[in-house]
Amino acid sequence: MLCRMPPQEGPLGRLRRGHEELVLDLLRRHGRLSRGELGRHSGLSRTTLYDIVATLVHDGAIVVSAPAPALRRRGRPVETLTLNPHAGQAIGIDFARRAVHVAAVNVAHEVIGSASEPHDAGLGWQERVDIADRLVGKLAEGALRLGALNAIGVGVVGPVADGGGTGSEPPSRTGTGSSQGADGDTARRLRHSDEPLALLRARFDVPVLLDNNTRLAALAEATWGAAAGDQDVLYLRLSHGVGGGLVVGGSLHRGAWGLSGELGHIRVEPAGRRCSCGATGCLETVASVGAVLDAHRAAGGEADQLPAFLARVEAGDPAALGVLEAVGTRIGSVLAAVCNAVGPGVIVLSGELTQAGAALFEPVERALGADVVPLARHRVDLRKAALNEAGGALGAIALVLHESPLLSRYPARPDAARPARSASTSPADASPDSEETP
Amino acid sequence: MLCRMPPQEGPLGRLRRGHEELVLDLLRRHGRLSRGELGRHSGLSRTTLYDIVATLVHDGAIVVSAPAPALRRRGRPVETLTLNPHAGQAIGIDFARRAVHVAAVNVAHEVIGSASEPHDAGLGWQERVDIADRLVGKLAEGALRLGALNAIGVGVVGPVADGGGTGSEPPSRTGTGSSQGADGDTARRLRHSDEPLALLRARFDVPVLLDNNTRLAALAEATWGAAAGDQDVLYLRLSHGVGGGLVVGGSLHRGAWGLSGELGHIRVEPAGRRCSCGATGCLETVASVGAVLDAHRAAGGEADQLPAFLARVEAGDPAALGVLEAVGTRIGSVLAAVCNAVGPGVIVLSGELTQAGAALFEPVERALGADVVPLARHRVDLRKAALNEAGGALGAIALVLHESPLLSRYPARPDAARPARSASTSPADASPDSEETP
Numbered sequence: 001m002l003c004r005m006p007p008q009e010g011p012l013g014r015l016r017r018g019h020e021e022l023v024l025d026l027l028r029r030h031g032r033l034s035r036g037e038l039g040r041h042s043g044l045s046r047t048t049l050y051d052i053v054a055t056l057v058h059d060g061a062i063v064v065s066a067p068a069p070a071l072r073r074r075g076r077p078v079e080t081l082t083l084n085p086h087a088g089q090a091i092g093i094d095f096a097r098r099a100v101h102v103a104a105v106n107v108a109h110e111v112i113g114s115a116s117e118p119h120d121a122g123l124g125w126q127e128r129v130d131i132a133d134r135l136v137g138k139l140a141e142g143a144l145r146l147g148a149l150n151a152i153g154v155g156v157v158g159p160v161a162d163g164g165g166t167g168s169e170p171p172s173r174t175g176t177g178s179s180q181g182a183d184g185d186t187a188r189r190l191r192h193s194d195e196p197l198a199l200l201r202a203r204f205d206v207p208v209l210l211d212n213n214t215r216l217a218a219l220a221e222a223t224w225g226a227a228a229g230d231q232d233v234l235y236l237r238l239s240h241g242v243g244g245g246l247v248v249g250g251s252l253h254r255g256a257w258g259l260s261g262e263l264g265h266i267r268v269e270p271a272g273r274r275c276s277c278g279a280t281g282c283l284e285t286v287a288s289v290g291a292v293l294d295a296h297r298a299a300g301g302e303a304d305q306l307p308a309f310l311a312r313v314e315a316g317d318p319a320a321l322g323v324l325e326a327v328g329t330r331i332g333s334v335l336a337a338v339c340n341a342v343g344p345g346v347i348v349l350s351g352e353l354t355q356a357g358a359a360l361f362e363p364v365e366r367a368l369g370a371d372v373v374p375l376a377r378h379r380v381d382l383r384k385a386a387l388n389e390a391g392g393a394l395g396a397i398a399l400v401l402h403e404s405p406l407l408s409r410y411p412a413r414p415d416a417a418r419p420a421r422s423a424s425t426s427p428a429d430a431s432p433d434s435e436e437t438p
Numbered sequence: 439m440l441c442r443m444p445p446q447e448g449p450l451g452r453l454r455r456g457h458e459e460l461v462l463d464l465l466r467r468h469g470r471l472s473r474g475e476l477g478r479h480s481g482l483s484r485t486t487l488y489d490i491v492a493t494l495v496h497d498g499a500i501v502v503s504a505p506a507p508a509l510r511r512r513g514r515p516v517e518t519l520t521l522n523p524h525a526g527q528a529i530g531i532d533f534a535r536r537a538v539h540v541a542a543v544n545v546a547h548e549v550i551g552s553a554s555e556p557h558d559a560g561l562g563w564q565e566r567v568d569i570a571d572r573l574v575g576k577l578a579e580g581a582l583r584l585g586a587l588n589a590i591g592v593g594v595v596g597p598v599a600d601g602g603g604t605g606s607e608p609p610s611r612t613g614t615g616s617s618q619g620a621d622g623d624t625a626r627r628l629r630h631s632d633e634p635l636a637l638l639r640a641r642f643d644v645p646v647l648l649d650n651n652t653r654l655a656a657l658a659e660a661t662w663g664a665a666a667g668d669q670d671v672l673y674l675r676l677s678h679g680v681g682g683g684l685v686v687g688g689s690l691h692r693g694a695w696g697l698s699g700e701l702g703h704i705r706v707e708p709a710g711r712r713c714s715c716g717a718t719g720c721l722e723t724v725a726s727v728g729a730v731l732d733a734h735r736a737a738g739g740e741a742d743q744l745p746a747f748l749a750r751v752e753a754g755d756p757a758a759l760g761v762l763e764a765v766g767t768r769i770g771s772v773l774a775a776v777c778n779a780v781g782p783g784v785i786v787l788s789g790e791l792t793q794a795g796a797a798l799f800e801p802v803e804r805a806l807g808a809d810v811v812p813l814a815r816h817r818v819d820l821r822k823a824a825l826n827e828a829g830g831a832l833g834a835i836a837l838v839l840h841e842s843p844l845l846s847r848y849p850a851r852p853d854a855a856r857p858a859r860s861a862s863t864s865p866a867d868a869s870p871d872s873e874e875t876p
Binding site: 232249253255256340 | 453457477479480482483484668669670682684686687689691692693694697698701703705715716772775776778780781784808809811812813814817
């Protein structure tokens, strides 16, 4: 029999995982099936099916139950199989700049818990993983079964290498104008930070998938948030940095080198301000929280923090509204250009700047209406993000569910089990708590 | 036994197609396998495998052969199965404005022939399908076996509806400035032209997949052309119109409404010329062949046709070179913006304007170098298209191979077997022979 344990990577390992996914999918759709029914539905041979079911039962993904005595007829009772509703199939961890967020889902893909803990910006990876471990432990006291943990998804700030099991580092550039140097340090920047991956694998002994937390937040919005159920989503985060993400056909989009979603670095002012990425006039230089506050001051405003600025917006201050009108128009034009290229059904805006509400969204809508190709113009829906700070952790779970629901069965070679291409982030991506760490 | 003939659509039909694909894939990788070996490699039960193999043999996709007598041992000789090298698995037809192009591949996905025939621009669908039929017949005299035909891919000019088995129409707008009206006729434009689909189905009795021929050319370049083997490709066609396409993860990208790849309608000049799409200042208004000739005349040039203009470029005429410098910079900036969003590995430029060579490509490269986010800057490769006029037909085949290699086994409900979402085109897309038809 091929595909025997120990499982192999390569075509046979993939084939086996495909069979496992088929069995889980049939149980997800039918609820409860006997082995005989599973065999007929799946087309798998008895031997293969026995083997697959044994593994899934061993891993806690499915459970076996005998029928109630009253229902038994002659002969041996027919056992039935169901998904294990208590199995914590995956957890997601978002290592934001100043907090760790954790969430978990069961094998039915229902979110069964989440937890957060803030920390100082400069905390090391060991300490941050300790926090994650503690938070996961809290969840495990409830519905989570660590024994059935299949994989961990992780969100981080900063670029992530394409290919292989690399991680991320707290990026070397700041959000306040330091140049990262164009290309010389690309390799260095993409090659760092296996550290959180190694620490998490040592702690939990399961495969770890990693991506940028802004892109994961995009995936989360498309899975559980403002664009739940939509297959093609364009996501833009307007925070201390400006970053983005794309969901294409229901999956996180990465591009050839893991370098997609860099919406904050689309040039909007050829002779504009210097951007953190090294270029000039990027969207981030006009649409970040800092840039908006600068523009407001330049227009005579006095707000030096976002809450004060938002209060001016609320009060109808013409200078504040004028700034948002101009910024919203720029944002809408960039979104329209990307829309014309990728045709999303939904655009999700997130980040602190969206707290400005209609004063921001209306000019964005107007610019979309003017610049999106007429055939698509009234088909694209602009929405405010729904998940906020939990987005990264939920997106990390979504990553696991989308890309490796059964990776934990192959713990021997977690790196090989990872998708061939990994991901990157906007160099200027910044979540609410993502100011530069030392 | 579930999954018995007649085949059903829905989950069971998909499951069966999955099994068929698995068997074909194993034969593609291993070359020659016995039924026993196929069973072990696939994990399928004897009953299921017998059924699948019988169907594939009946359809001509695979052939059964006994070993040479010298190799026979005691007992019944073991039959082996291979792909049928002579089976014409799919054909592609590109209904361009003034020609029909046809190509065919065998079950091993090798192109086994192609043919073209020009016609007047105003020809009706019946006559164009007659031409296609004749061209297919020519191929069938060679290596193509119509009995093993699985599906037909079709490329057309103009928008294609999302969902269902709709087709396309010769679009109502021209490439010379007529407004299509913004949104009022969207539905009308997307709902037309089941005609070529119905005619082709009646003629060949197999499912027909349809998409815009510019986008199909993008897929063809990623399959057999300048970006062969690349998974993430951005394609821009600079012709009498300007259109584009995206290949994401090896598949044709469509977007939520089938409205993606509209690169020609990204706005580059807010106060620019009126575009055929109804907006102003689109890339097409500066980068189409007509726009380039206009700009050259405005700069004192006298070339009123592309060949004359290209001769001026060749001769080093400063006015002609200056026009291409400006146009190339605009093109590069738009490509850079889209690059930052979708992170392609390769950009392919096609269309007549690319005959200008370095005078066009160099400014495009420079703009890409300036505007692509630094981390990705030197990873994106700009290339000239390789397939030219055959691209649409080859892309139509690639569509079939990517999305429905086995659709012909389900002829009863070809519409249901089509992908849920279909595609659209740039309203201003125009291939070399795609000037407006009456």
